[in-house]
Amino acid sequence: MRLLIVSLFCLIGAQTILQGQYTPNDSLTTTEVLPGNKAIFRIFAPQAKSVKLSSDDRWENIEFKKNTLGIWEGTWKNVTPGLYRYRFIVDSVNVYDPQAPAAKNNPALLVISSGDDFFDMKDNIPHGAIAQRFYYSNALKQTRRLHVWTPAGNEKSKEQLPVFYLVHGGGDTDISWSKIGAAGNILDNLLAEGEIEPMIVVMPNGNFKTEKILDRVPLFKDDMMTGVIPFIESNYNVYTDSAHRAIMGLSLGGLQTLEIVMTNYDDFDYINILSSGWWISDTWARERGVIDDKVKRAAHLKQIAADFNTTVKLLYFTQGGPEDLAYENGMETLKLFDAAGIKYKYSEAPGGHTWMVWRQNLRNLAPLLFK
Template sequence: MNRKFFITSMLALATLPLSAQWIRTSTPNDTLRSVRSLGNGNVVLSIYAPEAKTVSIGGDIMPWGKKLDVRRADNGVWSVVVPEVKDGVYRYHFVVDGVNVYDPKSPTAGETSALAFIGSGKEFYAMKQVPHGAVARRYYESKNLKMTRRLHVWTPAGYEKSTDKLPVLYLIHGGGDTDNAWPGVGAAGFILDNLLAEDKIKPMIVVMPNGSIPTQDLEGEVPLFEEDLVKSVIPFIESNYRVMADKDHRAMAGLSMGGMETLETMLKDYDKFAYFWVLSSGWFANNKQAYANYQQQLNNISRNFNKGVRQLVFTQGGPEDIAYRNGKAMLRLFDKAGIKYEYTEAPGGHTWYTWRNNLYQLAQRIFK
């Protein structure tokens, strides 16, 4: 059978490896603000394109019938002042040497990648002719962060006409991503639709929160998310959806950085969940003080943890997974504490190829 190539424009962002580090030369792009309001109706739009020959601007923000000059500074930043811009929401893009370029510095830039669906259309993550659930974009107030935040929620086909209360899986993305990753490049909605149509999973609600919180370091971000999840996300879901609001009907899974957030939640809130899946993740093995603290915490909770948690599963994308060494080293702490767990690995590395398969597997095992 000939393989088909599907390209669909959807909001998505490829996950950045949690532990990836590199050294590069700084550029003006590092501190560039691509959209600046001067406060008098004038707005400055800028893009760093040092090798470009020509740059122009397109979109609703540009005055109709007028051509504005975009000028290049010596540092390679091209800028234009758009006059008389009223308060509102505008579409815009740069045209660099004749090619439309969406603003790489925009806060929404990470969600404008196209997705390439490559395959026969019969894969477990493909959109098939089955009843489809709904993926909703929801906003809630975070008590600890004191801001409005976004999450995505998958509800199964038929949920709207049903009166049944359902269990909930909280599914977390990796570092550099947002809550749009699992329903986008993760194809979570299609995976769950197909599994439910094949009667391979129990009807459930899947909540995909935003695990990314602007902080100075990962050590600060992870506990902030755990607090947000417990104090704001879970109460929001249980107030707005028909769910079974007890630990036996809650599960949590996270990949990479989301795995770190799953681990943090496990340590502090293991009595609120019956299922934990940690995907391609592990505590950093070179931090001896943190390792000692984790060992103590695991020792303290081990007895009650083993009694109350039905599943604790660790998965890795094989030795090529960048989290592989950290993950394997971390498991020795669980062994010493006597905490029961399962461990699996399969080729695929630290990629969505691995994590889509993880979701396919874990969804079939929880709430049964």
């Protein structure tokens, strides 16, 4: 049964909301390879006086022109097949392509810490490994990437481990939990302190191109159940039953997680939803004239409630306090679960819809898994 699920954080990425007004840069394709050995380069720089392209390799003289939206565009012709490092020079300043996948994989990070915080890399403990893996998704008809954290010593261990699937939010990718989320450090520290069981943590990519952003929700469910989980269970020494399988998602990833578990709840004994809900809030819906079928959702929850309560060991919702962008949405979702009689735990932490909150969520909730 496929349920139509709508959320504010699916319609508009949380990062876009937090950063402010939408600009052409938010959806800009900065490089495009065309037939005939041509490549187009674009950058959004509405106030710039000049834009050039530079690389370690030899470039032809590429002329950039600015359109009325403030986007500069230049075409490189007669391109020899190969790999090329490049950067823009905007008014004599080197600018690395902010929209390039490589830039998103290696964001600039500022760490402010005492050196002994729960998210720090500590010198006196063993460290696990974070690997990027590739698999073919039948649901999406493409090769996809995910990241996997394995605990220290796993390379030589024959121990069968449980699996924890950790899903990012709408503006991020599979690398975000291990970068800005500091998941590797948090898990290393928890394991060294004896607070979590040894486990494998899988960070899949819930972000991909669709005509409508809402289409990502059911498609990701299909990818998870037919692509990600079978790949992990075929390539890692893990348990394959629900008692040894957990899932956690934040914001849009929380919505995607709910889509997965509401129809596959017997596959996960541990479910965690961070800063998210199962539909758009009433206020948001009224402002935009959107109709959401809560009656259908309520009926589904009542239908599965008894079996859900028996099957699922832990359902945990969190919010970043009343300042969380998902707060109203999340509160309305809890009312729906209350009405159905579905058991859950709930907590709040101040900080809003931010990674500061979600890192703390991971630190607090991971020790509850596989107990």
